[in-house]
Amino acid sequence: MADATYGSLKVEVQMRGESIASRVERWSFGSVIGLLSAAAIVLLVAPTLIVIIVSFTSGMSLRFPPPGYSLRWYEALFTNSPDLWRAAKLSFQVAALATAISTVLAVSAALAIARRPVLWARFLDSVFMSPLMLPTLALGLGLLVWFNLFGSGVSMTTLVIGHVAITSPYILRTTCASLSQLDGVLLESAKSLGAGPLFTFRTVTLPVIFPGIAAGAFIAFMMSFDNVAISLFLSDARSEVLPIRLWNIIESNLDVRAAAVSGVLIAVTTVLVILMERVFGVSRHVR
């Protein structure tokens, strides 16, 4: 009680003691930060909102604001767009397979890398993270030449392999981060209480790192589902993934169906992100 009174008194003294110059400075700093942040937020949010609004247009073009509103382009998705559904199905399959494989590979590697501050572990870590920094298109072209050289050509398998290369860094990163939170004392006590390595892993390690793995797998899935640079080189004419189909639609005739597909993708992504945020705290793992 006394503390609180003292605190508010102190604040008052400070406020009264604040010179005009420092008040101007504080105000100018706050407004510059506020304005630039506002610009950033508008830049982040506006494009998505505009696509959603346009997707409900009743017109034949992407005019904004739309001349009227209707669900016709969403109906078109369900009535005469087998190409888009086929592409979406393939994208889903590739992303699911790539995520499953890269989860196994990356979690296994993370278990060895994360708890070792030694040089080789740090070296391996940066090696496995390199696909995030390298131009993906170069990797796609390299893989295409590679598969042609070994005579296998491109197929669903090669597509999945290419996607594993770019998705495993995300899972490695989130799993390593979760493992670094794991308290060594927990493992020691499990061991001294007579728990075997597999039992310890299942009952101590896994529950602690599972949110990290799940968040990583989710990010990996989304990145694979969205990938163009690898798929461009590794899919044949018959197997077109969704982002490439969408890209072709946008580049050829700017069909308004592209807006409806975008609307669906935005809605699904938003729901999934909010869900994953609630359950696993995805945002903590992307930092």
Add this chain to the structure above:
Amino acid sequence: MSGTLAVPAGRLPPDAGASSGSLASRLLSDWQLVLPLGLFFLAFVFGPLALLGYVSLHTNVSLEEVTLAQYTKFLFDDFNLGVLGATLWLGLKVTVLTLLIGYPLAYLYSVARPFWQKLLILLIVLPLLTSAVVRTFAWLVILGRQGIVNETLLALGLLEMPAKLLYTPTAVVVALAQIELPLMVLPIITVLASIDPNLRQASQSLGAGSWRTFFQVILPLSAPGVLAGCLLVYASSVSAFVTQTLVGGGRQMFMPFYIYQQAIQANNYPFAAAIAMILLFSVLGIVVLVNLLARRVRVLSHG
């Protein structure tokens, strides 16, 4: 901080992991755990990239004589050098713009109340996980002839005819800035969260105003996050094939589209490989250089 630090790098006793008590150590050795991903990377990341480098040293795909012809062809041609320059310059412009608006956003996050923090982080992470094709498509709607910008300017009487906004260099920079912004904001948020809030109060109670506190205390301490964000944004924007192509149009050529065009449309694999190698080593070179510079600055500033 168990015995692991004492293990010398390079040589590892077979059961070294046992001290940390991980599953790894006792069921499978560390090498066995790393091996699958390691082999995968050798076979499907570094193998293909090495092959790409090898192909770039030849005149055709029969791979007969080794020559630097593709590289001299690239480096002694003004058009090619222009494409390389435009790509690296684009990356720089995007990095500066994302830093200019991304840093304040990260700062705002760091001083916001928990409720607003949750909302802000959602606004930042959502675009990151939303399809880049979709987000690029949004710019076609915004900047198109009948887009919101043109319609607004026409309605205000500032324009008589719709202006050509798409397929301009500025359009590519703005669209890419939007795509890459989360990559800049997230590392800065992380580093700002690790700064002791007492430092800000100490600086201010010693008489430094908001601006001085920011430039002399907060900004220097957040340098590692700024560096990480800049490198991520730079590397990602120079190779952002989809956005560069859709918003830039056919008139502006950047390296990723050049690779694609030479490989798929012109069927000139050795030249495409050489362009890919040049892009790869330019990005790698810049990342290494910036890291070295940063280390030098850090050493100097710490005496």
